[in-house]
Amino acid sequence: MIRFEEVTKEYPDGTRAVKNLNLEIRKGEFVCLIGPSGCGKTTTLKMVNRLVEPTRGTIYVDGQDIMKVDPVHLRRRIGYVIQQIGLFPHMTIEENIALVPRLLGWDRERCRRRVEELLPLVGLDPDQYRHRYPRELSGGQQQRVGVLRALAAEPDLILMDEPFGALDPITREALQDELKKLQAKLHKTILFVTHDMDEALKLADRIVLMKDGEVVQDGSPEDLLRHPANDFVAAFIGRERMAQAVGATPVEELMIRRPVTAGPSKGLAEAVQLMRQKRVDSVVVVDEDNRLLGVVTARQIQQHRDRARTLGEIMSGEPACVEVGAPVTEALQRMFVERLDHLPVVDRERRLVGLITRTTLVDLLSREGWPNGSPGGSGQGVSA
Amino acid sequence: MAAFLSEFGSYLVSNADRLLELTVEHLQLSLAAVGFGLLVGIPGGVLMARFRRLVGPVLWVTNALQTVPALALAGFLMILFGLGRGTGIAVLFCYTLMPILRATYTGITSVDPALVEAARGMGMTRWQILRMVQLPLALSVLLVGVRVATVIAIGTATILSLIGAGGLGQEIFAGIRRVSDVRILAGAVPAALLAVLADAGISWLERRLTSPGLRVERSAAQS
Numbered sequence: 149m150i151r152f153e154e155v156t157k158e159y160p161d162g163t164r165a166v167k168n169l170n171l172e173i174r175k176g177e178f179v180c181l182i183g184p185s186g187c188g189k190t191t192t193l194k195m196v197n198r199l200v201e202p203t204r205g206t207i208y209v210d211g212q213d214i215m216k217v218d219p220v221h222l223r224r225r226i227g228y229v230i231q232q233i234g235l236f237p238h239m240t241i242e243e244n245i246a247l248v249p250r251l252l253g254w255d256r257e258r259c260r261r262r263v264e265e266l267l268p269l270v271g272l273d274p275d276q277y278r279h280r281y282p283r284e285l286s287g288g289q290q291q292r293v294g295v296l297r298a299l300a301a302e303p304d305l306i307l308m309d310e311p312f313g314a315l316d317p318i319t320r321e322a323l324q325d326e327l328k329k330l331q332a333k334l335h336k337t338i339l340f341v342t343h344d345m346d347e348a349l350k351l352a353d354r355i356v357l358m359k360d361g362e363v364v365q366d367g368s369p370e371d372l373l374r375h376p377a378n379d380f381v382a383a384f385i386g387r388e389r390m391a392q393a394v395g396a397t398p399v400e401e402l403m404i405r406r407p408v409t410a411g412p413s414k415g416l417a418e419a420v421q422l423m424r425q426k427r428v429d430s431v432v433v434v435d436e437d438n439r440l441l442g443v444v445t446a447r448q449i450q451q452h453r454d455r456a457r458t459l460g461e462i463m464s465g466e467p468a469c470v471e472v473g474a475p476v477t478e479a480l481q482r483m484f485v486e487r488l489d490h491l492p493v494v495d496r497e498r499r500l501v502g503l504i505t506r507t508t509l510v511d512l513l514s515r516e517g518w519p520n521g522s523p524g525g526s527g528q529g530v531s532a
Numbered sequence: 533m534a535a536f537l538s539e540f541g542s543y544l545v546s547n548a549d550r551l552l553e554l555t556v557e558h559l560q561l562s563l564a565a566v567g568f569g570l571l572v573g574i575p576g577g578v579l580m581a582r583f584r585r586l587v588g589p590v591l592w593v594t595n596a597l598q599t600v601p602a603l604a605l606a607g608f609l610m611i612l613f614g615l616g617r618g619t620g621i622a623v624l625f626c627y628t629l630m631p632i633l634r635a636t637y638t639g640i641t642s643v644d645p646a647l648v649e650a651a652r653g654m655g656m657t658r659w660q661i662l663r664m665v666q667l668p669l670a671l672s673v674l675l676v677g678v679r680v681a682t683v684i685a686i687g688t689a690t691i692l693s694l695i696g697a698g699g700l701g702q703e704i705f706a707g708i709r710r711v712s713d714v715r716i717l718a719g720a721v722p723a724a725l726l727a728v729l730a731d732a733g734i735s736w737l738e739r740r741l742t743s744p745g746l747r748v749e750r751s752a753a754q755s
Contacts, residue, residue: 199653224655234650238668238743248654281745297654307653 149175149305149337150196155205157191157361165191167361169205175304178331178338180352182345184384188361189341193307196339197223209305224248227298227306227336231313233290235282241267241293242278248301266296270326288319295327299334308340312347324350345385349373357381374401397476402511403493403502409434412441412460416449419459432492433463438499440492442467469494472501476512479504536713543714551703555722558699561692562685562730564621569628569681574674576629577636578662587637594630602627602688610695620689620697627688628681635677639670668743675738679731686727690719700726 150173157166166188173179181189194200195207198219207214214222235244245266246259254262267274270292282290291311298306312320328351331338342348348355349369357365357372365377373390374397376382382390410419410431419431423446430445442463452462469492470479483491483504493502544551580586597605606623613619643666651661667674693701703719706712739747 197653199649220655220657222655223653228650228653230646230650230653232644232646232650234646236647236651236665236669238745240745251655251660281743283745 149173149177149210150339151208152192152195153206153208155192155195155202155207157188157195157200158203164361166195166202169361169363171356171363171366173337173339175337176335178340178351178353180348180355181339181341181358182343182348182355182384183358183364185343186360187358189343189358190309192358193309193339193341196305196307197226197228224252224301225303225305227301227303229291229294229298229306229308229311231310233282233287233294233314235290235293235297237282240279240281241272241285244282244293245297245300247297252301254301262300266299269299269330270296286319287315288323291315291323292326295323295330299330299336303336305337305339308338310341310343313342313344320347327351345389349389357384397512398473399470399476399479399493399504400472400502402476402508403504404508405502407432407492407500407503409438409500410459411435412458412463414459415457416453416459416462419444420446420449430490431459432490432500432503433459434500440467440469440494440498440500443490443492445489467492469498470504471496476504476508480509480512540714540717543718547718551718551722554698554700554703554719555726558686558689558701558723559726561617561620561689561697561699562624562682562726565624565628565685565689566632566678566682568621568625569632569685570678572625573629573632573677573681574636576633577674578640580633580637581640581666591630591634594633597626598630600626602691603694606692606695615696617697619695620692620699623692623695623697624685624688627684631677631680631684632674633677635674635680636670639673639677640666642673643669669746672738672742672746675734675741679734682730682734683727686723686730690723 150171152169152171155166155169156164158164169188169192171192181192183189191200195202196209196214198214201215209217209222209226235241236247239247242260242263245263246254249259249262263278264274267277272289272292277285277289282293285293291314294311298308312323315323324347331351340348340351349372352369355365355367355369355372356363359380365372365381367375372381372385376385376390408422408426408428408431410422410433412433412435414422414431423429423431429447430443432443433441435441441460444459444463448462448464456462468482468486468488470482472493472495479491479493482488483506489506491504492500493504495501576590580590600608602623605626606619609619609622613622647665647669648661651665656664689697689699690701690704693699693705700719700723704716704723705719707715707717707719
């Protein structure tokens with residue numbers, strides 16, 4: 149839908165607002181451009197409808213080089229919402245919404261029908277509001293109309309430049325929810341500039357984080373929260389949000405990936421040897437298909453070494469386990485309640501994929517932004 | 533006093549036709565000047581708003597023009613164009629231009645830049661932005677300039693009978709020459725009334741032309 153190729157924007161005073169930007173936005177994607185002020189996000193947005201023209205590089209919209217398209221025609225097929233709302237105060241709500249359709253030469257009746265169709269989408273009664281003037285509406289209602297105005301001529305692509313930035317927090321949240329619902333219904337391609345991380349996390353399918361005219365990270369909200377590319381990203385996201393996200397981390401991210409395993413027929417002496425070699429205090433017992441059978445700890449071997457010969461004889465039947473995808477916090481909760489030292493992680497077919505131990509908790513704590521905690525570090529460490 | 537008023541009244545009645553004619557002439561003179569002022573001033577103001585480099589020089593020239601005493605300007609233009617109505621209109625035009633030019637420029641530049649950018653971003657051409665956004669929003673400021681220009685024109689027109697432009701000045705100067713209070717007033721009162729009425733007329737026009745959306749804004753700002 150939109151493709152930036154090596155796009156640079158230099159202002160006459162020499163500042164480079166955007167540097168060699170390469171970015172592709174697919175049809176139907178909701179992409180948030182985010183970053184501190186002066187990072188080039190708004191410049192990037194405004195280059196799409198040629199309110200700002202790139203110094204170098206090419207921008208394609210729908211496969212067309214936009215520098216080869218008449219800017220007036222280009223803009224009429226791209227919706228545009230600005231922070232200051234920008235409704236024309238001397239026009240009624242209907243006139244405001246129907247402005248681009250009118251520019252495109254739609255007849256009166258079609259404009260009227262379109263307004264009637266659009267207003268209910270944001271919970272405004274057409275009969276009540278169409279003939280009012282922007283001044284007679286609250287800020288939130290005005291920006292709802294601002295969004296509708298961008299949708300009026302049915303563009304596939306909509307540019308939004310901090311559209312909710314000037315609204316109070318409660319109204320802002322209501323409008324975000326409405327936009328999300330609207331997007332679920334209409335599947336537009338939306339490029340959305342914001343400096344509010346919560347907003348980006350809430351709305352975006354994909355977040356492009358910029359700094360000093362360059363993309364620092366480009367990924368899903370999940371990616372950014374879980375694997376921030378560097379300290380800048382982590383700081384920008386904020387520890388609090390990352391910690392919240394970490395709580396929902398699935399077990400496979402923190403588990404020990406290759407726990408020490410042994411078959412049920414393994415002798416106790418051999419098992420002790422194995423544990424000593426690997427410096428662990430337990431082995432997971434599996435069958436030939438790597439299916440989980442049980443867990444045997446060094447303590448159990450010590451208790452049973454007179455009566456039993458193989459691991460199969462002393463392992464606890466029906467061992468507790470969690471499936472891949474369960475949140476780490478849930479696994480730790482279970483270990484605490486059931487007084488477990490180890491919790492094997494299995495896939496759907498009960499095949500062993502990893503092991504959660506008490507040191508997993510340490511990894512989790514380190515992720516939550518404790519001093520020297522490296523966010524995004526994978527769960528390695530000495531096994532139990 | 534009563535005697536004077538009855539003398540004044542009977543003079544008005546017996547000279548009604550001629551006085552009416554002079555009033556109409558006066559009004560034509562002033563309105564023609566305002567008309568030319570609008571014709572040059574509005575496009576001029578629009579150009580100034582677009583090419584800001586023009587603002588300094590243009591305002592300097594029109595301001596300088598404004599400071600020249602009307603009689604001196606009239607004499608000067610009379611030498612160039614001779615006696616008559618045309619010269620009168622030219623003199624008045626010099627005085628209507630500045631307020632209209634300035635008001636147009638101020639009106640257009642005071643339109644919220646965010647609105648102009650929104651208009652541009654939605655795909656309006658420059659002409660459409662001017663016609664559909666900038667001028668409607670600049671209208672109330674523009675009309676203030678028109679009002680000032682009209683009142684100046686009606687007032688200044690009274691002295692232009694001296695260069696043969698006609699109008700109520702003729703009656704006033706005739707009264708001065710003959711030391712006739714009645715005749716001075718017979719010219720001065722209609723001229724004053726004309727100015728007051730023009731002022732009221734333009735206020736009415738402003739209310740009619742301004743969008744209700746903007747009216748709400750102003751009353752809200754006042755309360």
